[in-house]
Amino acid sequence: MKKMFSPPWWAASPHVQTILPFIFKVAKPATFRQRQELPDGDFIDLDWLGQAQNGEPILVIIHGLEGNTESHYARRMLLEAKKAKIAAVVHHHRGCSGEPNRLARSYHSGDVNDLAYTLLQLKQYYPESPLFAVGYSLGGNVLAKYQGSKQQDSLLERAVVVSAPLTLAACAKRLESGFSTVYQRFLIKRLRRKMLNKINTPDLTAQMPINKKQLKMLNTFYLFDDQVTAPLHGFAGVNDYYQKSSGMNYLKHITKPTLVIHAQDDPFMTDDVIPSKDQLSPMVEYELHQFGGHVGFVDGGWPWKPKFYLEDRIIQFLLADDHKASVTHTATATNKE
The missing domain is CATH 3.40.50.1820 (Alpha/Beta hydrolase fold, catalytic domain)
Structure with missing residues:
Protein backbone atom coordinates (compact mmCIF):
# COMPACT_ATOMS: atom_id res chain seq x y z
CA MET A 1 0.00 0.00 0.00
CA LEU A 168 9.96 26.64 -17.05
CA ALA A 169 8.96 30.28 -17.47
CA ALA A 170 6.85 30.29 -14.29
CA CYS A 171 9.60 28.58 -12.30
CA ALA A 172 12.24 31.06 -13.51
CA LYS A 173 9.99 33.90 -12.37
CA ARG A 174 9.38 32.23 -8.99
CA LEU A 175 13.11 32.16 -8.26
CA GLU A 176 13.33 35.94 -8.61
CA SER A 177 11.42 36.68 -5.40
CA GLY A 178 11.58 36.04 -1.66
CA PHE A 179 13.87 33.48 -0.08
CA SER A 180 13.87 31.57 -3.38
CA THR A 181 16.45 34.05 -4.67
CA VAL A 182 18.98 32.33 -2.37
CA TYR A 183 18.68 29.16 -4.45
CA GLN A 184 18.90 31.15 -7.67
CA ARG A 185 22.10 32.93 -6.57
CA PHE A 186 23.71 29.63 -5.56
CA LEU A 187 22.97 27.94 -8.87
CA ILE A 188 23.65 30.96 -11.09
CA LYS A 189 27.07 31.33 -9.48
CA ARG A 190 27.92 27.77 -10.46
CA LEU A 191 26.61 28.20 -14.00
CA ARG A 192 28.56 31.42 -14.51
CA ARG A 193 31.76 29.79 -13.26
CA LYS A 194 31.32 26.97 -15.76
CA MET A 195 30.66 29.40 -18.62
CA LEU A 196 33.67 31.51 -17.63
CA ASN A 197 35.89 28.45 -17.95
CA LYS A 198 34.60 27.97 -21.48
CA ILE A 199 35.11 31.62 -22.38
CA ASN A 200 38.69 31.24 -21.16
CA THR A 201 39.25 28.09 -23.26
CA PRO A 202 40.95 29.24 -26.51
CA ASP A 203 39.22 26.68 -28.74
CA LEU A 204 35.79 27.71 -27.43
CA THR A 205 36.07 31.48 -26.87
CA ALA A 206 34.85 32.49 -30.32
CA GLN A 207 31.86 30.15 -30.08
CA MET A 208 30.53 31.60 -26.83
CA PRO A 209 27.55 33.95 -27.24
CA ILE A 210 28.76 36.41 -24.56
CA ASN A 211 32.01 37.79 -23.12
CA LYS A 212 33.27 37.95 -19.53
CA LYS A 213 31.79 41.37 -18.85
CA GLN A 214 28.35 40.35 -20.11
CA LEU A 215 28.48 37.10 -18.14
CA LYS A 216 28.85 39.00 -14.86
CA MET A 217 25.54 40.77 -15.51
CA LEU A 218 23.52 37.55 -15.71
CA ASN A 219 22.03 37.28 -12.23
CA THR A 220 18.73 35.51 -12.96
CA PHE A 221 17.80 32.29 -14.72
CA TYR A 222 15.75 34.27 -17.23
CA LEU A 223 18.77 36.37 -18.25
CA PHE A 224 21.14 33.40 -18.25
CA ASP A 225 18.77 31.31 -20.35
CA ASP A 226 18.20 34.20 -22.76
CA GLN A 227 21.85 35.10 -23.24
CA VAL A 228 23.53 31.69 -22.85
CA THR A 229 21.24 28.63 -22.84
CA ALA A 230 19.02 29.62 -25.76
CA PRO A 231 21.71 30.71 -28.26
CA LEU A 232 24.09 27.87 -27.35
CA HIS A 233 21.41 25.26 -28.04
CA GLY A 234 19.69 26.63 -31.12
CA PHE A 235 16.63 28.37 -29.66
CA ALA A 236 15.32 31.68 -30.97
CA GLY A 237 15.35 33.16 -27.46
CA VAL A 238 14.46 32.43 -23.88
CA ASN A 239 10.71 32.21 -24.51
CA ASP A 240 11.23 29.80 -27.39
CA TYR A 241 13.46 27.69 -25.12
CA TYR A 242 10.97 27.66 -22.26
CA GLN A 243 8.01 26.86 -24.49
CA LYS A 244 9.68 24.00 -26.36
CA SER A 245 11.42 22.49 -23.34
CA SER A 246 8.72 22.54 -20.65
CA GLY A 247 7.72 19.01 -19.69
CA MET A 248 4.09 20.01 -19.12
CA ASN A 249 3.50 19.95 -22.87
CA TYR A 250 4.41 16.26 -23.05
Whole structure:
Protein backbone atom coordinates (compact mmCIF):
# COMPACT_ATOMS: atom_id res chain seq x y z
CA MET A 1 0.00 0.00 0.00
CA LYS A 2 1.25 3.51 -0.86
CA LYS A 3 2.49 5.44 2.17
CA MET A 4 1.30 9.05 2.40
CA PHE A 5 3.90 11.74 2.97
CA SER A 6 3.72 13.74 6.17
CA PRO A 7 6.63 15.83 7.48
CA PRO A 8 7.69 15.80 11.14
CA TRP A 9 6.94 18.97 13.08
CA TRP A 10 10.52 20.18 12.89
CA ALA A 11 10.65 19.84 9.08
CA ALA A 12 7.37 21.44 8.03
CA SER A 13 9.14 24.44 6.48
CA PRO A 14 9.79 24.08 2.73
CA HIS A 15 13.28 25.51 3.22
CA VAL A 16 14.13 22.97 5.92
CA GLN A 17 12.86 20.28 3.55
CA THR A 18 15.01 21.64 0.72
CA ILE A 19 18.24 22.50 2.55
CA LEU A 20 18.52 19.81 5.25
CA PRO A 21 19.08 16.88 2.83
CA PHE A 22 21.81 18.92 1.13
CA ILE A 23 23.63 19.33 4.46
CA PHE A 24 23.22 15.84 5.93
CA LYS A 25 24.09 13.52 3.05
CA VAL A 26 24.19 9.77 3.40
CA ALA A 27 27.35 7.86 2.55
CA LYS A 28 27.46 6.97 -1.15
CA PRO A 29 27.99 3.33 -2.08
CA ALA A 30 30.99 2.50 -4.27
CA THR A 31 30.47 3.20 -7.97
CA PHE A 32 32.61 2.83 -11.08
CA ARG A 33 32.70 5.23 -14.01
CA GLN A 34 32.09 4.54 -17.66
CA ARG A 35 32.83 7.26 -20.21
CA GLN A 36 30.34 7.38 -23.05
CA GLU A 37 31.50 9.02 -26.26
CA LEU A 38 28.75 10.92 -28.08
CA PRO A 39 28.18 11.13 -31.85
CA ASP A 40 28.99 14.88 -31.91
CA GLY A 41 32.48 14.39 -30.42
CA ASP A 42 31.53 15.21 -26.84
CA PHE A 43 31.16 12.81 -23.91
CA ILE A 44 29.11 12.11 -20.82
CA ASP A 45 30.02 9.99 -17.82
CA LEU A 46 27.95 7.19 -16.33
CA ASP A 47 28.51 6.13 -12.72
CA TRP A 48 27.51 2.52 -12.11
CA LEU A 49 26.36 0.69 -9.02
CA GLY A 50 26.62 -3.03 -9.70
CA GLN A 51 26.18 -4.75 -13.05
CA ALA A 52 23.04 -6.02 -14.72
CA GLN A 53 23.13 -9.80 -14.92
CA ASN A 54 20.65 -12.37 -16.16
CA GLY A 55 18.17 -9.73 -17.33
CA GLU A 56 17.99 -7.88 -14.00
CA PRO A 57 16.53 -4.34 -14.12
CA ILE A 58 18.69 -1.24 -14.54
CA LEU A 59 17.68 2.01 -12.83
CA VAL A 60 18.86 5.18 -14.59
CA ILE A 61 19.21 8.19 -12.25
CA ILE A 62 19.03 11.63 -13.90
CA HIS A 63 20.26 14.46 -11.71
CA GLY A 64 19.12 18.07 -11.54
CA LEU A 65 20.73 21.39 -12.47
CA GLU A 66 24.46 21.27 -11.64
CA GLY A 67 23.96 18.01 -9.78
CA ASN A 68 25.95 14.81 -10.11
CA THR A 69 26.42 11.40 -8.51
CA GLU A 70 27.31 13.14 -5.23
CA SER A 71 23.93 14.90 -4.99
CA HIS A 72 22.02 13.92 -1.85
CA TYR A 73 19.09 12.41 -3.73
CA ALA A 74 21.40 10.42 -6.07
CA ARG A 75 23.28 9.00 -3.08
CA ARG A 76 20.09 7.91 -1.37
CA MET A 77 18.68 6.41 -4.56
CA LEU A 78 21.88 4.43 -5.14
CA LEU A 79 21.62 3.06 -1.61
CA GLU A 80 17.99 2.10 -2.15
CA ALA A 81 18.85 0.39 -5.43
CA LYS A 82 21.55 -1.56 -3.63
CA LYS A 83 19.02 -2.69 -1.01
CA ALA A 84 16.63 -3.72 -3.78
CA LYS A 85 19.46 -5.64 -5.46
CA ILE A 86 19.13 -3.87 -8.80
CA ALA A 87 21.84 -2.24 -10.89
CA ALA A 88 21.76 1.55 -11.07
CA VAL A 89 23.58 4.11 -13.19
CA VAL A 90 23.80 7.89 -12.77
CA HIS A 91 23.49 9.59 -16.15
CA HIS A 92 25.51 12.81 -15.91
CA HIS A 93 24.55 15.80 -18.00
CA ARG A 94 27.39 17.22 -20.08
CA GLY A 95 30.06 18.85 -17.93
CA CYS A 96 28.56 17.72 -14.62
CA SER A 97 30.80 14.78 -13.76
CA GLY A 98 33.75 16.84 -12.55
CA GLU A 99 35.38 17.43 -15.94
CA PRO A 100 34.38 20.11 -18.48
CA ASN A 101 32.73 18.80 -21.61
CA ARG A 102 34.55 19.42 -24.89
CA LEU A 103 32.05 21.53 -26.81
CA ALA A 104 30.75 25.07 -26.35
CA ARG A 105 27.24 23.70 -25.85
CA SER A 106 26.25 22.32 -22.47
CA TYR A 107 22.94 20.78 -21.31
CA HIS A 108 19.48 22.20 -20.75
CA SER A 109 16.03 21.38 -19.37
CA GLY A 110 14.66 20.04 -22.64
CA ASP A 111 17.65 18.10 -23.94
CA VAL A 112 16.36 14.55 -24.36
CA ASN A 113 18.91 13.44 -26.97
CA ASP A 114 21.72 12.58 -24.55
CA LEU A 115 19.34 10.62 -22.34
CA ALA A 116 17.93 8.84 -25.39
CA TYR A 117 21.46 7.91 -26.45
CA THR A 118 22.30 6.51 -23.02
CA LEU A 119 19.12 4.43 -22.95
CA LEU A 120 19.77 3.13 -26.46
CA GLN A 121 23.29 2.09 -25.46
CA LEU A 122 21.99 0.34 -22.35
CA LYS A 123 19.35 -1.51 -24.34
CA GLN A 124 21.95 -2.64 -26.87
CA TYR A 125 24.36 -3.93 -24.22
CA TYR A 126 21.68 -5.33 -21.89
CA PRO A 127 18.78 -6.30 -24.19
CA GLU A 128 17.11 -8.54 -21.59
CA SER A 129 17.18 -5.97 -18.77
CA PRO A 130 14.12 -3.77 -18.26
CA LEU A 131 15.09 -0.11 -17.97
CA PHE A 132 13.64 2.16 -15.29
CA ALA A 133 14.45 5.83 -14.66
CA VAL A 134 14.05 8.49 -12.02
CA GLY A 135 14.69 12.16 -12.80
CA TYR A 136 15.03 14.97 -10.29
CA SER A 137 14.25 18.67 -10.85
CA LEU A 138 15.76 19.60 -14.26
CA GLY A 139 16.44 15.89 -14.83
CA GLY A 140 12.79 15.22 -14.07
CA ASN A 141 11.71 17.70 -16.71
CA VAL A 142 14.05 16.04 -19.22
CA LEU A 143 12.59 12.65 -18.31
CA ALA A 144 8.99 13.88 -18.66
CA LYS A 145 9.78 15.32 -22.08
CA TYR A 146 11.54 12.11 -23.13
CA GLN A 147 8.57 9.97 -22.10
CA GLY A 148 6.08 12.21 -23.90
CA SER A 149 8.09 12.87 -27.05
CA LYS A 150 9.12 9.23 -27.54
CA GLN A 151 5.67 7.84 -26.65
CA GLN A 152 5.59 4.14 -27.68
CA ASP A 153 9.28 4.34 -28.62
CA SER A 154 10.35 5.07 -25.04
CA LEU A 155 12.86 2.44 -23.95
CA LEU A 156 11.74 2.75 -20.33
CA GLU A 157 9.35 0.31 -18.71
CA ARG A 158 8.54 2.76 -15.90
CA ALA A 159 9.70 6.21 -14.82
CA VAL A 160 9.43 8.59 -11.87
CA VAL A 161 9.63 12.39 -12.17
CA VAL A 162 10.46 14.27 -8.95
CA SER A 163 10.12 18.03 -8.30
CA ALA A 164 10.31 18.88 -11.99
CA PRO A 165 9.92 22.48 -13.23
CA LEU A 166 7.35 21.42 -15.80
CA THR A 167 6.54 25.03 -16.71
CA LEU A 168 9.96 26.64 -17.05
CA ALA A 169 8.96 30.28 -17.47
CA ALA A 170 6.85 30.29 -14.29
CA CYS A 171 9.60 28.58 -12.30
CA ALA A 172 12.24 31.06 -13.51
CA LYS A 173 9.99 33.90 -12.37
CA ARG A 174 9.38 32.23 -8.99
CA LEU A 175 13.11 32.16 -8.26
CA GLU A 176 13.33 35.94 -8.61
CA SER A 177 11.42 36.68 -5.40
CA GLY A 178 11.58 36.04 -1.66
CA PHE A 179 13.87 33.48 -0.08
CA SER A 180 13.87 31.57 -3.38
CA THR A 181 16.45 34.05 -4.67
CA VAL A 182 18.98 32.33 -2.37
CA TYR A 183 18.68 29.16 -4.45
CA GLN A 184 18.90 31.15 -7.67
CA ARG A 185 22.10 32.93 -6.57
CA PHE A 186 23.71 29.63 -5.56
CA LEU A 187 22.97 27.94 -8.87
CA ILE A 188 23.65 30.96 -11.09
CA LYS A 189 27.07 31.33 -9.48
CA ARG A 190 27.92 27.77 -10.46
CA LEU A 191 26.61 28.20 -14.00
CA ARG A 192 28.56 31.42 -14.51
CA ARG A 193 31.76 29.79 -13.26
CA LYS A 194 31.32 26.97 -15.76
CA MET A 195 30.66 29.40 -18.62
CA LEU A 196 33.67 31.51 -17.63
CA ASN A 197 35.89 28.45 -17.95
CA LYS A 198 34.60 27.97 -21.48
CA ILE A 199 35.11 31.62 -22.38
CA ASN A 200 38.69 31.24 -21.16
CA THR A 201 39.25 28.09 -23.26
CA PRO A 202 40.95 29.24 -26.51
CA ASP A 203 39.22 26.68 -28.74
CA LEU A 204 35.79 27.71 -27.43
CA THR A 205 36.07 31.48 -26.87
CA ALA A 206 34.85 32.49 -30.32
CA GLN A 207 31.86 30.15 -30.08
CA MET A 208 30.53 31.60 -26.83
CA PRO A 209 27.55 33.95 -27.24
CA ILE A 210 28.76 36.41 -24.56
CA ASN A 211 32.01 37.79 -23.12
CA LYS A 212 33.27 37.95 -19.53
CA LYS A 213 31.79 41.37 -18.85
CA GLN A 214 28.35 40.35 -20.11
CA LEU A 215 28.48 37.10 -18.14
CA LYS A 216 28.85 39.00 -14.86
CA MET A 217 25.54 40.77 -15.51
CA LEU A 218 23.52 37.55 -15.71
CA ASN A 219 22.03 37.28 -12.23
CA THR A 220 18.73 35.51 -12.96
CA PHE A 221 17.80 32.29 -14.72
CA TYR A 222 15.75 34.27 -17.23
CA LEU A 223 18.77 36.37 -18.25
CA PHE A 224 21.14 33.40 -18.25
CA ASP A 225 18.77 31.31 -20.35
CA ASP A 226 18.20 34.20 -22.76
CA GLN A 227 21.85 35.10 -23.24
CA VAL A 228 23.53 31.69 -22.85
CA THR A 229 21.24 28.63 -22.84
CA ALA A 230 19.02 29.62 -25.76
CA PRO A 231 21.71 30.71 -28.26
CA LEU A 232 24.09 27.87 -27.35
CA HIS A 233 21.41 25.26 -28.04
CA GLY A 234 19.69 26.63 -31.12
CA PHE A 235 16.63 28.37 -29.66
CA ALA A 236 15.32 31.68 -30.97
CA GLY A 237 15.35 33.16 -27.46
CA VAL A 238 14.46 32.43 -23.88
CA ASN A 239 10.71 32.21 -24.51
CA ASP A 240 11.23 29.80 -27.39
CA TYR A 241 13.46 27.69 -25.12
CA TYR A 242 10.97 27.66 -22.26
CA GLN A 243 8.01 26.86 -24.49
CA LYS A 244 9.68 24.00 -26.36
CA SER A 245 11.42 22.49 -23.34
CA SER A 246 8.72 22.54 -20.65
CA GLY A 247 7.72 19.01 -19.69
CA MET A 248 4.09 20.01 -19.12
CA ASN A 249 3.50 19.95 -22.87
CA TYR A 250 4.41 16.26 -23.05
CA LEU A 251 2.58 14.67 -20.11
CA LYS A 252 -0.57 13.90 -22.09
CA HIS A 253 1.43 11.97 -24.70
CA ILE A 254 3.12 9.53 -22.30
CA THR A 255 2.35 5.87 -23.05
CA LYS A 256 4.50 4.13 -20.40
CA PRO A 257 3.69 4.08 -16.66
CA THR A 258 5.09 7.27 -15.16
CA LEU A 259 4.80 8.73 -11.66
CA VAL A 260 5.10 12.50 -11.18
CA ILE A 261 5.69 13.82 -7.65
CA HIS A 262 5.42 17.47 -6.61
CA ALA A 263 5.25 19.38 -3.33
CA GLN A 264 2.93 22.36 -3.35
CA ASP A 265 5.31 24.29 -1.08
CA ASP A 266 8.31 23.75 -3.41
CA PRO A 267 10.26 27.05 -3.34
CA PHE A 268 11.33 26.51 -6.95
CA MET A 269 7.76 26.20 -8.26
CA THR A 270 4.37 27.81 -8.61
CA ASP A 271 0.94 26.26 -9.13
CA ASP A 272 1.64 26.53 -12.87
CA VAL A 273 3.55 23.25 -12.64
CA ILE A 274 0.44 21.43 -11.41
CA PRO A 275 -1.17 19.72 -14.40
CA SER A 276 -4.91 19.59 -14.85
CA LYS A 277 -6.47 16.19 -15.39
CA ASP A 278 -6.84 16.75 -19.12
CA GLN A 279 -3.10 17.45 -19.34
CA LEU A 280 -2.28 13.97 -18.05
CA SER A 281 -2.10 10.76 -20.00
CA PRO A 282 -3.96 7.80 -18.45
CA MET A 283 -0.48 6.31 -17.96
CA VAL A 284 0.61 9.11 -15.63
CA GLU A 285 0.09 8.86 -11.90
CA TYR A 286 0.33 12.30 -10.33
CA GLU A 287 1.05 12.95 -6.65
CA LEU A 288 0.75 16.48 -5.31
CA HIS A 289 1.74 16.76 -1.65
CA GLN A 290 1.09 19.81 0.50
CA PHE A 291 4.62 19.68 1.93
CA GLY A 292 8.02 18.42 0.81
CA GLY A 293 10.01 21.39 -0.49
CA HIS A 294 12.28 20.87 -3.49
CA VAL A 295 13.50 17.25 -3.72
CA GLY A 296 13.14 17.08 0.06
CA PHE A 297 10.30 14.96 1.45
CA VAL A 298 11.89 14.47 4.88
CA ASP A 299 9.34 12.34 6.73
CA GLY A 300 11.01 11.39 10.00
CA GLY A 301 14.14 10.95 12.06
CA TRP A 302 15.85 14.01 13.48
CA PRO A 303 17.56 17.00 11.85
CA TRP A 304 21.00 15.37 12.11
CA LYS A 305 19.71 12.02 10.83
CA PRO A 306 16.61 12.57 8.68
CA LYS A 307 14.52 9.87 7.03
CA PHE A 308 12.89 10.25 3.64
CA TYR A 309 9.71 9.43 1.74
CA LEU A 310 10.99 9.42 -1.83
CA GLU A 311 13.19 6.36 -2.12
CA ASP A 312 10.65 3.83 -0.82
CA ARG A 313 7.93 5.35 -2.99
CA ILE A 314 10.11 5.35 -6.10
CA ILE A 315 11.15 1.72 -5.71
CA GLN A 316 7.56 0.73 -4.89
CA PHE A 317 6.32 2.27 -8.13
CA LEU A 318 9.14 1.08 -10.37
CA LEU A 319 8.98 -2.53 -9.22
CA ALA A 320 5.18 -2.75 -9.07
CA ASP A 321 3.60 -5.69 -10.85
CA ASP A 322 0.51 -3.75 -11.82
CA HIS A 323 1.43 -1.49 -14.74
CA LYS A 324 -1.87 0.33 -14.79
CA ALA A 325 -1.24 3.95 -13.76
CA SER A 326 -3.82 6.29 -12.33
CA VAL A 327 -4.27 9.97 -11.64
CA THR A 328 -4.11 10.84 -7.94
CA HIS A 329 -3.85 14.29 -6.38
CA THR A 330 -2.62 13.90 -2.82
CA ALA A 331 -3.05 16.10 0.25
CA THR A 332 -4.00 19.43 -1.34
CA ALA A 333 -7.09 21.53 -1.68
CA THR A 334 -6.02 23.57 -4.71
CA ASN A 335 -5.90 21.04 -7.53
CA LYS A 336 -6.67 22.21 -11.02
CA GLU A 337 -9.67 20.58 -12.65
